Amino acid sequence: MSDKPFDPNPTHRNFYGRRRGKTLRPSQKGYLAEDLGPLQPKGISIADNPERRPVSPAEIFGDDRPVWLEIGFGGGEHMVHMAATYPGVGVIGCEPYINGVAMLVGKIKSAAVQNVSVHPGDARDMMDVLPDGSVAKAFLNYPDPWPKTRHHRRRFVTPEHLLPLHRVMAPGAEFRVATDIKSYVRQTLDEVPRAGFELESLRAGAWPDWLSTRYEQKALREGRSPTYMSFRRI
Template sequence: MSDMIKPAFDPNPPRRNFYGRRHGKTLRQSQKGYLAEDLGDLRPRGITVQDNPDRHPIDPRAIFGDDRPVWLEVGFGGGEHMVHMAARYPRIGIIGCEPFINGVAMLLGKIRSAGVSNVSVHPGDARDLMDVLPDASISRAFLNYPDPWPKARHHRRRFVTPEHLIPLARIMKPGAEFRVATDIPDYMRQALEEVPAAGFDLLSESPAAWDDWPSTRYEQKALREGRAPHYATFRRRD
């Protein structure tokens, strides 16, 4: 195990800054309805300080009602990938994290349309969820087209830094797969450096996507604008 990896659950995580948008353009009335009617039942309990003041680890089995494998998507954007995977793999549970409320509303609409029920939605920072997940509780994780933070002084805000990767390594099971998709060469460069240092082995890195990958709007935008997507697969070390 890498000596960078934090070995155990921390009941007192550090205070941290959040960078990025939480709100965008005005929501449509239907999207407001999704948030009001659907989000409450899909939110995992025990993440906020208000409903978990002692910061006890939450039990993923309580989220999905059984001991099925649990996957995590960090920053699900508009939710295309998350809903696609939930429909394709109905016997797993997927927790998605997204602080941008417009993206959350889009996901909720897609969940209604697809009729999937094996999903849970945290409308906030993935770090808050990782703070309270137990060790070795996640069987697969996804980071798809994350915010690139292109300026050099902002690279520390990227997800592929120890602040995010060490907690991710803690909650992932040995042998669990971590997938990264990006169209920013420097982001992939940093991922290839930082992710192995946090306790993962690189399995593959390629311009070809995975067999079960659905083309998302972010991938399509990259292709329209002439940027080449790249896809990397890592495995959590024993």
């Protein structure tokens, strides 16, 4: 199977780590080959939309429902949970890690959720083309920590990523960040308000509608305390 559909914009600007992990199981290869295509929004990758024309949420979901954006959905547990809990919302997930994409598609099939769209690539491809103020809520759950100081500039919580996110989010929209890395918390609290968001809550316990993910469970097993931050787009 070609890698081309999963590498829409291979540039230096990535804020994520590896694109592939362990060898995919036959069922996961089937998810990618047979089930991913209908879930992918059209016109998001640079290859499909080189002029970067705007792509409205209505083109993706067929109506004007509220749209939520998950930036790096990992194995997809949280994204599917949110889609099932809020069926009137359209949930877009972006994830360049192909193993995670395969896991998500399997969960989508099992849960039979219909209100999802999957971009197997960089979230900035999506933010490049979404119209101003079109996202009602965004999630950044346990992002790649880039723990070395010299790599902190590659974290999502930098102006390069936060300013485009601010543009596509509606006034008053909520931006949630969850991480177990203390320096990531500090950088988030420093950079996100500068990008036009107001801190609403800072908590050690998760949100009421949160679903624990494998990354949270790993952090707890290894003795790291998660932090959950909510911001409002000013």
